[in-house]
Amino acid sequence: MYPFKPMSPVRFVDPRFSLAAAIGWAVFAIAALSALLAATLAADIAERRGRADTERLLSQFATQIHHALGMNLDTRRSILQATAAQIVASSDRGNDALRRHLEAVSVQFPEFAWLGVTDDRGRVVAATGGTQQGEDVSEQLWFKQGLVRPFFGDVSTALLVESKRPPVTDQPPHFLDAAVPLTQISGTTVGVVGAHLSWAWIMQLQANLLHALDSHRDLSLLLAGADGTVLVGPSHWLGRKLDRSSETTEDGTYLVSRRAASLGGAWGVPWTIVVRQRADSALALARRTQRGVFLVVMLAGLLAAGSAVLVTRRLTRRLSTLAEDAQAVRRGEQPTLAQPSGSDEVSRIGTTLAELVGHLQEEKQALMTLNSDLDSRVAERTARIERMAEESRHAAVTRERLRLARELHDTLAHSLMALLTQIRVIRKLRHHFDAAELDVELGRAEEVAASGLSEARSAIVQMRHNGVRDVGLGAALKELLSRFGERTGVAFKFRADPVLAGLADERAETVVRMVEEALHNVENHAQAKTVSVVLRRAEGPAVGDPSLGMNTGDRVLVEIFDDGVGFDPSFSRPGHYGLRGIEEQAALIKANLVLHSQPGQGTRITLEFDL
Structure with a gap:
C-alpha cells in the first residue's frame, strides 16, 4: 500500500486539486438545484392556494361592505320617509314650523348636510341651508325623481356651505342626493323632501367598515360611481375610471374582489365596490414555505455533499498517491513512476503512466540532441539575416542620397543654370547696355542667385528635419x-x-x-x-x-x-x-x-x- 499524504485544507475543497472535492461539489450542485425546484413547486402550490383563499375572503368582505353600506343608506331613506310622513301628518305646515322640524332632524342625524321641502312645482318652501327658501329646483334630478318614488342619486357636487362645520378645502364638497315624495293619505303628491348626505359621512362609514373587517390584513377599498369613476380610494385612483379589472390589480401588486350592485334598496345607487389586499402580504405564507423547503433540502444537500467528499477521499487514496508520484517525476525529483499493485483501474493507470514516462525520457534525450543542432542552425541564419539587414540599410542610404540629388537638381541646379545664363548674356551684351539696363540685368541675376540660395537652404532644412x-x-x-x-x-x-x-x-x-x-x-x-x-x-x-x-x-x-x-x-x-x-x-x-x-x-x- 502507498503511504497516504495529507492534503492542505484549501486543496481538500478545491475541485481543481481533488477528485473527492469535485464529486462533493457535484452532489451539492444537484442538491441545490433540487432544493430550488422543490421550493419553487411548493411555493407555486402554496401561492395558488393562498391566492384562492384570499380572493374568496375578499369576495366575502366586498359583500359585507356592500350590505353594510346599503343598510345605512336604506336607513337614511327610511328617516326621510318618516320625516315626510310626520310633515304630512302635522297640523302646522308653515315655513317656520317646517324649517324647525328639518333642523331637528339635522341635529339628530348630522350626516344630512342639507334638508329641504318643496311644493309640487319645485319651489323650496323650507330648508336647513344651501338651497334657500323660495328657490326653484324643478330642474333638479332629485326633485323630478322624488315626485314619483324614493330616490338616491349618484355623487354630485353642490355649492353648499355646511352650517355646522367649515369647509376643509377650497373645492366644493361632494354629496349624495336623496329624495322622497310628500304623499297625502289620498295618494296625491304635494311636494318632495330632499336631502344631501354628507360625503364625509360616507367616507367615515366605509373606513369604519373596512377597519372592522380584519385589522391584521392590509386592505384597501375602491368605491366607484355609476359611470365607473373612482370616488373613494388611494389618491392616485381618485377620478379614474374602472375600465378593466386588470387595472385594479396594478400589475399583480394587489389581489382584488369586485362587486357591482345597487346600494340602498330597489331605488339605490348603482355603485361598484372593489376590495383589495397587497399580494406580498396575502402570499407571505407561500414565500415562507418556499424558504423553508429550500433550507431543508439545501441542508440535506450539504450533508450529502460532505459525506460524499469523505467517502470519495477514502476510496481515492491510491489515486492521490499516484498523482503525487507523477508530480514528483515532473519536478525531476524521481526518474520514473512506481507501478501500483493490484488489477483495478488505479493499477492500470499507474502501469500506463510508467510506460509513458519511460517513452518521454527517451524522447527528451532525442529532443536535447535536436535542440543543439537547431541552435547551431539558428546562429548561422541569424548571422545571414544581419548581413542582409546591413545590405538593406546600405540600399536605403543610397536611395536617400539619390532622392536628395534629385531635389538639389530640381532646385539648386536649375537656379545655378539660370544664373549662369544671365551672367553670359550680361558678359556678351554689356557693351550694348547703358548703365540703367545693365543695373536691371544685374538685379535679375541677383534675384536668381537669391532664389537659388533660398531653395538650397530649404533643401538643407528639409534634410535636417525628420522625414x-x-x-x-x-x-x-x-x-x-x-x-x-x-x-x-x-x-x-x-x-x-x-x-x-x-x-x-x-x-x-x-x-x-x-x-x-x-x-x-x-x-x-x-x-x-x-x-x-x-x-x-x-x-x-x-x-x-x-x-x-x-x-x-x-x-x-x-x-x-x-x-x-x-x-x-x-x-x-x-x-x-x-x-x-x-x-x-x-x-x-x-x-x-x-x-x-x-x-x-x-x-x-x-x-x-x-x-
Whole structure:
C-alpha cells in the first residue's frame, strides 16, 4: 500500500486539486438545484392556494361592505320617509314650523348636510341651508325623481356651505342626493323632501367598515360611481375610471374582489365596490414555505455533499498517491513512476503512466540532441539575416542620397543654370547696355542667385528635419506649414484626423511634396492672407475621375485652400509647371485631384485617395 499524504485544507475543497472535492461539489450542485425546484413547486402550490383563499375572503368582505353600506343608506331613506310622513301628518305646515322640524332632524342625524321641502312645482318652501327658501329646483334630478318614488342619486357636487362645520378645502364638497315624495293619505303628491348626505359621512362609514373587517390584513377599498369613476380610494385612483379589472390589480401588486350592485334598496345607487389586499402580504405564507423547503433540502444537500467528499477521499487514496508520484517525476525529483499493485483501474493507470514516462525520457534525450543542432542552425541564419539587414540599410542610404540629388537638381541646379545664363548674356551684351539696363540685368541675376540660395537652404532644412516615415503625415504637414508661416508671414490653419495623422508610407511622402508645391504657388502668386490645410476621412461618394477606381470604403481627403487672388484654371500659363507637377504626383499614388479657383475668390485643391 502507498503511504497516504495529507492534503492542505484549501486543496481538500478545491475541485481543481481533488477528485473527492469535485464529486462533493457535484452532489451539492444537484442538491441545490433540487432544493430550488422543490421550493419553487411548493411555493407555486402554496401561492395558488393562498391566492384562492384570499380572493374568496375578499369576495366575502366586498359583500359585507356592500350590505353594510346599503343598510345605512336604506336607513337614511327610511328617516326621510318618516320625516315626510310626520310633515304630512302635522297640523302646522308653515315655513317656520317646517324649517324647525328639518333642523331637528339635522341635529339628530348630522350626516344630512342639507334638508329641504318643496311644493309640487319645485319651489323650496323650507330648508336647513344651501338651497334657500323660495328657490326653484324643478330642474333638479332629485326633485323630478322624488315626485314619483324614493330616490338616491349618484355623487354630485353642490355649492353648499355646511352650517355646522367649515369647509376643509377650497373645492366644493361632494354629496349624495336623496329624495322622497310628500304623499297625502289620498295618494296625491304635494311636494318632495330632499336631502344631501354628507360625503364625509360616507367616507367615515366605509373606513369604519373596512377597519372592522380584519385589522391584521392590509386592505384597501375602491368605491366607484355609476359611470365607473373612482370616488373613494388611494389618491392616485381618485377620478379614474374602472375600465378593466386588470387595472385594479396594478400589475399583480394587489389581489382584488369586485362587486357591482345597487346600494340602498330597489331605488339605490348603482355603485361598484372593489376590495383589495397587497399580494406580498396575502402570499407571505407561500414565500415562507418556499424558504423553508429550500433550507431543508439545501441542508440535506450539504450533508450529502460532505459525506460524499469523505467517502470519495477514502476510496481515492491510491489515486492521490499516484498523482503525487507523477508530480514528483515532473519536478525531476524521481526518474520514473512506481507501478501500483493490484488489477483495478488505479493499477492500470499507474502501469500506463510508467510506460509513458519511460517513452518521454527517451524522447527528451532525442529532443536535447535536436535542440543543439537547431541552435547551431539558428546562429548561422541569424548571422545571414544581419548581413542582409546591413545590405538593406546600405540600399536605403543610397536611395536617400539619390532622392536628395534629385531635389538639389530640381532646385539648386536649375537656379545655378539660370544664373549662369544671365551672367553670359550680361558678359556678351554689356557693351550694348547703358548703365540703367545693365543695373536691371544685374538685379535679375541677383534675384536668381537669391532664389537659388533660398531653395538650397530649404533643401538643407528639409534634410535636417525628420522625414515623413519618422514622424507621420500629420506632423510633417504641420512642420511644413510652420516653416511656410515663418518664411512668408501668412497665417495658416491646420486640422488633421488623429488616425490619418499617423500615415507614414510612400504615399504620405508624395502628399507632403504636393502640399509643399501648392504652398510654393501660394507664396509666389496668390497674395493670400490665410492658408488652410485639412487632413480627414472622405464622406459620401468619391469625387474626381471615376476611371481611377475609387471605392466607397475608407478614403483620405487632403484639402489646401487660400483666400488669395485666384485664377482661371482654363487659361494656359506657359512656363509654370507647379500644377502640372502636382497632377503627375497625384497620378503616381492613384489619387483624385480636383482644382477649384476663380479670379478674386481664392483657390482650393482637393486630393482624395484610398486609405
